[in-house]
Amino acid sequence: MTADTITAADIRINARWLIPIEPANTVLENQAIIIRGNRLAAIIPQTEADRSFRTRETVDLLHHVVMPGLINMHGHAAMALFRGMADDLPLMTWLNDHIWPAEGRFVSEQFIADGTQLAMAEMLRTGTTTFSDMYFFPEIAAQIAHDAGMRAQICFPLLDFPTPWGSGPDEYLSKGADFIDTWKADGYIMPAIGPHAPYTVSDGPMVEAARLSESSGAPIQIHLHETAFEVAEASEKLGKRPTTRLADLGVLRPETQCVHMTQIDDGDIGLLKQSGAQVIHCPESNLKLASGFCPTQKLLDHGINVAIGTDGAASNNDLDLFGELRTAAMIAKVVAADASALSAHKALEMATINGARALGRAHELGSLVEGKLADIIAIDLSDPFLQPVYDPASHLVYSNHGRSVSHSWINGVPQLQDGRLTRIDVADLMLRVEDWAGRIRTQAE
Ligand SMILES: [Zn+2]
Numbered sequence: 001m002t003a004d005t006i007t008a009a010d011i012r013i014n015a016r017w018l019i020p021i022e023p024a025n026t027v028l029e030n031q032a033i034i035i036r037g038n039r040l041a042a043i044i045p046q047t048e049a050d051r052s053f054r055t056r057e058t059v060d061l062l063h064h065v066v067m068p069g070l071i072n073m074h075g076h077a078a079m080a081l082f083r084g085m086a087d088d089l090p091l092m093t094w095l096n097d098h099i100w101p102a103e104g105r106f107v108s109e110q111f112i113a114d115g116t117q118l119a120m121a122e123m124l125r126t127g128t129t130t131f132s133d134m135y136f137f138p139e140i141a142a143q144i145a146h147d148a149g150m151r152a153q154i155c156f157p158l159l160d161f162p163t164p165w166g167s168g169p170d171e172y173l174s175k176g177a178d179f180i181d182t183w184k185a186d187g188y189i190m191p192a193i194g195p196h197a198p199y200t201v202s203d204g205p206m207v208e209a210a211r212l213s214e215s216s217g218a219p220i221q222i223h224l225h226e227t228a229f230e231v232a233e234a235s236e237k238l239g240k241r242p243t244t245r246l247a248d249l250g251v252l253r254p255e256t257q258c259v260h261m262t263q264i265d266d267g268d269i270g271l272l273k274q275s276g277a278q279v280i281h282c283p284e285s286n287l288k289l290a291s292g293f294c295p296t297q298k299l300l301d302h303g304i305n306v307a308i309g310t311d312g313a314a315s316n317n318d319l320d321l322f323g324e325l326r327t328a329a330m331i332a333k334v335v336a337a338d339a340s341a342l343s344a345h346k347a348l349e350m351a352t353i354n355g356a357r358a359l360g361r362a363h364e365l366g367s368l369v370e371g372k373l374a375d376i377i378a379i380d381l382s383d384p385f386l387q388p389v390y391d392p393a394s395h396l397v398y399s400n401h402g403r404s405v406s407h408s409w410i411n412g413v414p415q416l417q418d419g420r421l422t423r424i425d426v427a428d429l430m431l432r433v434e435d436w437a438g439r440i441r442t443q444a445e
Pocket residue numbers: 074075076223259311312
């Protein structure tokens with residue numbers, strides 16, 4: 001466009017610093033981000049924007065770094081209502097004696113609605129604009145996310161046994177196919193298939209899940225190689241490691257997101273690479289449940305896409321993806337015995353463009369590039385704990401926590417303004433959360 005053409009647009013964000021993610025390792029200063037409708041119309045120096053655009057709203061972010069919204073690629077949103085309920089236990093004891101019984105007693109449509117909204121409030125407050133969810137009543141979670149204007153991949157659950165959402169694999173798969181049909185054209189919701197784990201889903205339903213993914217285009221997300229016990233048990237019972245079994249069943253594909261991937265050997269890495277499957281790293285959940293380490297730098301060196309997730313708030317116990325990035329970067333260095341492993345910029349990529357790739361949406365999400373969807377966050381660096389600023393990327397990963405996030409937009413719509421949520425009534429939500437907590441406390445006594 002020429003300097004004397006003035007174009008109308010909706011929102012102009014003046015950013016002190018900008019980390020667009022693409023191109024990589026880039027920090028720009030004094031840029032203007034121009035939003036028209038739900039897309040990024042331009043990212044240009046502020047002086048140039050003065051000559052080229054007239055917008056109905058200007059947001060001056062003088063002490064802030066602006067970047068794409070974060071993508072939390074794994075969680076169980078409504079479990080936020082179980083936050084801090086049962087800690088300091090090994091995975092199988094935690095599941096068998098605490099989480100699964102509590103889910104049996106409390107999980108209902110209303111529980112999912114309130115718990116998902118609690119999780120969304122925390123995620124929006126800490127910079128996440130897209131999240132992935134795998135839990136019961138996916139149609140309720142999808143509706144809640146859609147109504148709040150938050151982007152979400154919602155995986156319907158698939159297990160061998162009955163749960164509050166269905167009687168067994170046949171019912172999960174038929175309800176799941178309807179769920180995909182209902183939501184596949186939605187602007188915010190990405191329906192997906194969620195076989196829980198190799199040890200809870202037998203071969204038949206696993207193959208059906210792969211078929212449904214192939215016919216519908218919906219991704220698969222599965223917990224895989226979460227613990228040493230899972231891998232040892234499968235090797236003993238079936239004579240093969242879980243990753244090999246999934247590869248043999250045709251479940252490992254580019255549309256498959258493998259969550260956790262600790263305890264992996266070179267054979268597993270070869271299968272991930274060959275299949276083009278995605279890895280979702282959940283470092284804090286792996287630490288808290290003493291599950292092990294995912295060798296992120298090694299996977300990235302092999303050209304495998306690694307995105308990041310918090311897992312549910314019952315095993316983390318927060319949904320702050322910036323905190324997760326800090327942990328991921330620290331662990332990657334120790335595991336690789338190399339302080340240069342997973343640099344700050346690479347960590348930020350895990351929470352943005354790598355998440356978009358895992359979703360198959362890298363053409364629209366995960367970086368601030370003209371034409372992409374306007375999912376944007378701003379982080380206020382003016383607090384003493386973030387001063388002085390030599391390199392904003394360093395601060396975002398090593399010094400920050402998500403509560404410094406001050407603004408966000410999803411699809412060009414403001415979600416967070418000066419730290420206040422615009423689309424969720426927090427006071428009303430807190431009353432419902434307290435009501436659930438009272439009921440859960442009474443049952444636990
Ligand atoms: Zn999980």
